[in-house]
Amino acid sequence: xxxxxxxxxxxxxxxxxxxxxxxxxxxxxxxxxxxxxxxxxxxxxxxxxxxxxxxxxxxxxxxxxxxxxxxxxxxxxxxxxxxxxxxxxxxxxxxxxxxxxxxxxxxxxxxxxxxxxxxxxxxxxxxxxxxxxxxx
Amino acid sequence: xxxxxxxxxxxxxxxxxxxxxxxxxxxxxxxxxxxxxxxxxxxxxxxxxxxxxxxxxxxxxxxxxxxxxxxxxxxxxxxxxxxxxxxxxxxxxxxxxxxxxxxxxxxxxx
Numbered sequence: 001x002x003x004x005x006x007x008x009x010x011x012x013x014x015x016x017x018x019x020x021x022x023x024x025x026x027x028x029x030x031x032x033x034x035x036x037x038x039x040x041x042x043x044x045x046x047x048x049x050x051x052x053x054x055x056x057x058x059x060x061x062x063x064x065x066x067x068x069x070x071x072x073x074x075x076x077x078x079x080x081x082x083x084x085x086x087x088x089x090x091x092x093x094x095x096x097x098x099x100x101x102x103x104x105x106x107x108x109x110x111x112x113x114x115x116x117x118x119x120x121x122x123x124x125x126x127x128x129x130x131x132x133x134x135x136x
Numbered sequence: 137x138x139x140x141x142x143x144x145x146x147x148x149x150x151x152x153x154x155x156x157x158x159x160x161x162x163x164x165x166x167x168x169x170x171x172x173x174x175x176x177x178x179x180x181x182x183x184x185x186x187x188x189x190x191x192x193x194x195x196x197x198x199x200x201x202x203x204x205x206x207x208x209x210x211x212x213x214x215x216x217x218x219x220x221x222x223x224x225x226x227x228x229x230x231x232x233x234x235x236x237x238x239x240x241x242x243x244x245x246x
Binding site: 027030031063064065067068070071074075103105109 | 193194195196198199202205206209243
């Protein structure tokens, strides 16, 4: 009876600004999540910069859309994979990224971490496990 | 088509959403509601103000499902349900309330 829910993985590998890919990806994710799909996000290479804290876009005259990542929890996007090697190669750690959470309605809105730090090998497995991979 | 509020003119897009969110003032919502033959009550304003706060924090207008859940969390289950919200905003709580709030059309809305 139940409709097949496909596993969508949105792969983000570019810096947040300079191209429109990061924002377009986020918009597609929000639209897809609103239609009850199984949505995961992955951040590798320069894509990890998309999740960094304290972004300031004043000097480049673009809208700072980084606060929108914090709304992903409201859209039931609970699986955000960040590649450990990509962070390390850029001198970043998890502490440089926003603390993204989702709230579990069944547990009195307890906050749970959305970001999962994975190795390159684990990331390959995440991709393998997905039905559809969108690369941005 | 621009709308007139207290002698001032506000630019809107082809679907009636305010062109510039920073232009917004409460009178904009009053005038838009009047055009829809709707009298704004405190209950309407709770939702309009909630949407403006949501946009301020996350830079997006939430989808209706997200709005419903978030209202439920903040104002209780008796308000965080479709029946209550559609009762207030018959043209769709996210679409109509976002328009009154000066926000863009919610992402993913057609």
